[in-house]
Amino acid sequence: MANKQQAHKLLNNQVFRFVLSAGAGFMVDVSAFYLFYHNLLARHTYLIGSYTFRNSTLSLAISFLLGVIVNFAITRALVFTESRSSAYKQFFRFVAVACVGFFANLALIKILIQFFGVYPPVARIGAALSLFFASFFIHKVFSFSLSLRKHGTTKHNATSN
Numbered sequence: 459m460a461n462k463q464q465a466h467k468l469l470n471n472q473v474f475r476f477v478l479s480a481g482a483g484f485m486v487d488v489s490a491f492y493l494f495y496h497n498l499l500a501r502h503t504y505l506i507g508s509y510t511f512r513n514s515t516l517s518l519a520i521s522f523l524l525g526v527i528v529n530f531a532i533t534r535a536l537v538f539t540e541s542r543s544s545a546y547k548q549f550f551r552f553v554a555v556a557c558v559g560f561f562a563n564l565a566l567i568k569i570l571i572q573f574f575g576v577y578p579p580v581a582r583i584g585a586a587l588s589l590f591f592a593s594f595f596i597h598k599v600f601s602f603s604l605s606l607r608k609h610g611t612t613k614h615n616a617t618s619n
Contacts, residue, residue, distance in 0.1 A: 475537045476594050483529025484586055490521035491582050514571060514578045518564060521582075526556040538602035551601040555593070562589055 468474045494517035504511050530552045534545065541548060563585045570581035598604050 472537060473594065476533065476597075479532040479537050480529055480590060480593065482532055483525040484590075486528045487521045487525025487586065488579070488583055490524045491517050492579050494520055495578055514567065514581075515564065517578075518567060518582065519560075522556070522560050522563065526553065533597065534602075538598060538604055541602035541604055543603045548601055552597060555596050555601055559589055559593060 495513055499513045499516055502513055504513070504516055530549060533552070534541075534548060538548075543551075563582075566585035566588060567578070567581045570576040570584060571578055576584070
């Protein structure tokens with residue numbers, strides 16, 4: 459009985475639901491990064507137009523996009539359900555925040571790989587985790603137009619949009 463109450467309390471906690479949502483997006487992102495980096499983009503560099511991109515940069519761009527899509531869908535459906543902004547507005551803002559996050563991730567990954575010699579999939583994980591907590595508050599206030607006052611336990615209604 460106590461375990462059910464604890465589980466119910468956790469699932470009613472918006473921050474915990476965000477951790478689950480971001481965790482799912484993160485798993486998609488990191489798995490796709492590993493798959494692209496090791497299997498699908500076998501060369502060290504790629505020439506696209508007149509620009510040369512490293513394998514790790516292209517892998518990040520693709521994996522990050524996949525993770526953002528998964529994260530947005532789950533976050534909208536399960537975390538910030540009380541938002542009254544349109545889905546289009548939420549997605550546009552979510553992607554805008556994600557773009558800033560992408561370049562922050564890219565910078566951190568480049569530093570970790572090129573200056574510290576960190577293995578690229580490990581650098582990807584470290585960069586993502588370092589930016590995680592800021593994203594909760596930025597998405598809550600900007601992407602979903604909600605107040606910071608309520609980010610603990612809230613009534614969760616999976617059917618509201």
